[in-house]
Amino acid sequence: MYEYYYKTQDYGTCLTECDGEGEEAILPADKNILIVGDGVFKGHKELVHVELPDTIRDIGGFVFDGCENLKKIKLPSNLKDFWQYAMTRCGIEEIEIPGSVEQIVSFVFNQCNQLTTVRLNEGTQKIFAWAFKDCVNLTDVYLPETMKEISDKAFEGCPNVVLHKINADSNV
Template sequence: MLSLRLHKTVFVFFINTLLFSWCNSFAFAQEELNVSDSNETFEKNGICYRTLNQSEVEVVMSPRTAYSGTLKIPASIKYNGKNYVVSAIGDYAFSGCDSLKEINLPHSVRQFGEGAFWKTPQLKRINIDKGKTRLFTENGILYKGTTLITAYNPDLNCVVKAGTSTIASYALCGNNSELLSVVLPESVDTILASAFQEQTSLDTIILSDNVKFIGDRAFQGCSLLRNIRIPDQVRHIGYFCFYDCTGLRNVHLGKNVEEIGEGVFYDCISLRAIYCHCPTPPSMLHIENGVFYFSNESETIEVYIPKNSETKYRNSCDWKEFHLTFSATIK
């Protein structure tokens, strides 16, 4: 057993650390769109569009009024005498549309921007027009091929479809305040930025051994989450990944974790034990705020490490700053 007593340094937590990450550190695979440098935004029949090139447009956020009720998006539109295919839903296109209840998507849509359905608590139906498409819905979840785009009306104990490989950014982020658990299939290997952010009722999630990537702020604000196991294939844990997970008590770090991002366990005030299966101490990023910050400096965290790793951890600058005291090792 390795006992770790944290003596925190008081510092100001600037407001910019509370902002959401607007960019993914890892882009999920999707069909490429030929985007022009000169884009024009316009409105037609209550829907705002932005030109992507000479033949395609994307739906974008309305600058005047939030979309509400039932929204039917056409497969194509005519603007300034030219026909355009509606091929994408832009970044945050429906974000904050509190009264949006139903969306009809055309089969022509093949790309979704980050956070397109974020904060749409009343959205209960997504319909896909007939035609050749990789889009489909199942049990209140929208998929594009093997990517989970958004869980707009899932079961409280959500089971993700077998064969799914990627959980998109903001896919299960705060839309469903009563979501209790999520079961991910063995096929999931990528969890993108903010995928589960602010899912405040989520208390159970099991990550399969095939997960290789966990993005920034992926579980930020999941305040009821008690335990998490980082799979062995994960090498980097995205910054602020578990920030404000105030109920988190136990963390298992897989044996191949090499780097822990800035603020990963920031404000995890209930954290009691870290089971670090890494023979080599993971490095910690300290860009501005460091990895740990606790409101109670008298708390003791038990850290368990592999056999024969004591010297490495004792000599690690990243771990020494937390005044490590060794008493035994993990088997």
């Protein structure tokens, strides 16, 4: 079980750290958390499942770094930004990214060796260089019609990745 610590600023509330351990981390929806601060869950190898409330707009750097058993994460529907290395070296196998995330910046999913499938929703427009660097098992990336730019280095170190264009009317 985790105990959470917050800091409130003019812009809103930031989750700054957590104590404890457990397979599941469900952040409270009643705290109006806007940002998950850098490294909050870093190295929590026991973590398997995370649920983030829809109030969260930003996931900081290295938040899930080294969470090698993290298999399931519910991202906020209004998420705007992942910071660099937010999900690096975690055990996520599949992820659906809400369309409110307009761009996937460099190294967000760096060395996510278990990652096989990524679904980007309508609204996402750009994938930067090395966003999915060395995700060696990544095979399927589903791209929305809103995608405008993908760096030629976005999937460096992903030898078997296949990009699938989806349209807003399909369920692929």
